[in-house]
Amino acid sequence: MKQKLPVEFIFLLLVGAFFLGVFVNQKFAAKSQVIPKEENKTANNLEILQEKVLPKNGYRFKINWGILGKKMIDDGVIDKVKLAKALTGKEILGANFDKYLNGSNQKEIELNQENAQFWVDVLWGLGLANKNPILESGPMAEGGNTANFASTGGWTIGAKSPMDLYSKFSYITLSESQQKIVAEIAGNIYRPCCGNSTAFPDCNHGMAALGLIELMVAQNKSKEEIYKTVLAFNSYWFPQTYLDIAYHFQKSGRDYNKIPPQELLSKTFSSAMGYAVVRKEVGNLPWPLLQGGGSCGA
Numbered sequence: 287m288k289q290k291l292p293v294e295f296i297f298l299l300l301v302g303a304f305f306l307g308v309f310v311n312q313k314f315a316a317k318s319q320v321i322p323k324e325e326n327k328t329a330n331n332l333e334i335l336q337e338k339v340l341p342k343n344g345y346r347f348k349i350n351w352g353i354l355g356k357k358m359i360d361d362g363v364i365d366k367v368k369l370a371k372a373l374t375g376k377e378i379l380g381a382n383f384d385k386y387l388n389g390s391n392q393k394e395i396e397l398n399q400e401n402a403q404f405w406v407d408v409l410w411g412l413g414l415a416n417k418n419p420i421l422e423s424g425p426m427a428e429g430g431n432t433a434n435f436a437s438t439g440g441w442t443i444g445a446k447s448p449m450d451l452y453s454k455f456s457y458i459t460l461s462e463s464q465q466k467i468v469a470e471i472a473g474n475i476y477r478p479c480c481g482n483s484t485a486f487p488d489c490n491h492g493m494a495a496l497g498l499i500e501l502m503v504a505q506n507k508s509k510e511e512i513y514k515t516v517l518a519f520n521s522y523w524f525p526q527t528y529l530d531i532a533y534h535f536q537k538s539g540r541d542y543n544k545i546p547p548q549e550l551l552s553k554t555f556s557s558a559m560g561y562a563v564v565r566k567e568v569g570n571l572p573w574p575l576l577q578g579g580g581s582c583g584a
Contacts, residue, residue: 332533333574338542339532340525344398345518350505351395354457355387355408361455362445363415364408369443373404402522407443409519410490412458413497414441414451419465420472420496421453425486435488458500468503472496474548475516476556478527483553491523513547520551527561529573534564 358364366387370379379387383404386392397405414421414437426432433439433449441448460468472484477491487493495516502512521528531550532542554560 331536332571335532335536335542336529336573336576339521339528340399342399344396347395347397347515347518348393349395349502349507349515351386351392351501353389353391354412354501356389357455357457358408358411358415359387361415361451363411363451363455365443365445368445369407372407372443397518397522399522402519405519406490406494406523409494409497410437410441411444411451411497412501413487413493413495414438414448415453415455416457416497416500417453417455418458418460418468418496418500420469420485420487425482426488437487437489437493440490458504460500460504464503467509468496468499471499471503471509471512471516475499475513475520475551476553476560477520478524478556478558478561481553481557481559491520494523495519510547513551517547517551520556525576526573527556529576530564530568530571531555531561533568533571537568 355364359366364387366379367377370377370383373379373383382396382401386395386404386408395405421427426435426438432452438448438452441451444451469485472487472495475484475495476482477484477489477495479489479491482488482492484492484495484499487496498516498519499512502515507515517528528550535542535545550556552560555564
């Protein structure tokens with residue numbers, strides 16, 4: 287005859303089973319909420335790499351901007367209200383922008399995520415309006431289509447029509463030897479929105495880069511410094527591109543900060559076709575705090 291288990295024992299078994307179930311469920315839930323170590327590692331690596339490409343504090347360049355902004359406003363190259371509306375939706379620019387346009391003599395140029403679009407627009411105006419052989423006898427002038435490019439027909443923030451401004455003002459005077467340097471550097475620098483070099487500045491980013499190159503060559507900056515500076519501007523204008531390129535090099539064991547800027551700006555990496563290859567290789571990466579890249583309009 288089977289002996290019945292005491293009621294107290296059965297009660298203890300039931301209570302033990304209940305708490306064991308609670309414990310197991312809590313462990314399972316906690317485990318399911320833990321981010322895998324590999325994901326944590328990837329996020330940390332991307333954050334470190336992003337700081338190399340897009341430093342939070344931006345850059346300060348020893349480039350004498352002087353009163354160029356005011357000159358362009360006085361000549362109708364830039365309409366200050368139109369520029370303000372394009373950047374902020376309001377009719378007045380903040381002091382951090384206005385200091386480059388109000389006639390105060392600026393000895394440095396600051397670049398960061400907040401003012402990157404400002405510099406696209408202002409340098410675009412400089413490249414468009416400054417008198418230069420690249421505009422007058424280069425690809426921009428061939429075929430009689432000069433007025434129909436994004437960098438010309440798309441200029442909507444001036445007080446005059448684009449072709450009334452095109453290569454009209456001698457803001458930057460270059461010697462013959464300096465012009466050769468401008469042409470050389472411009473021919474080596476690409477942008478990921480198209481397949482053209484800066485020597486064919488048919489969009490806003492190309493025209494902006496041309497203006498920056500002319501300004502730096504006129505101030506006798508070294509080629510190395512010019513490439514490095516244009517890379518910084520390009521990186522803020524096209525953040526996705528250069529973050530992905532940095533990751534591409536990291537995978538192959540190369541430090542992004544030690545790669546020659548001229549190599550990074552070359553057709554192999556910075557053109558639309560070159561970047562497409564890199565993009566296909568690296569795929570979609572969860573870059574922290576990534577801001578959208580620029581378009582080819584004001």
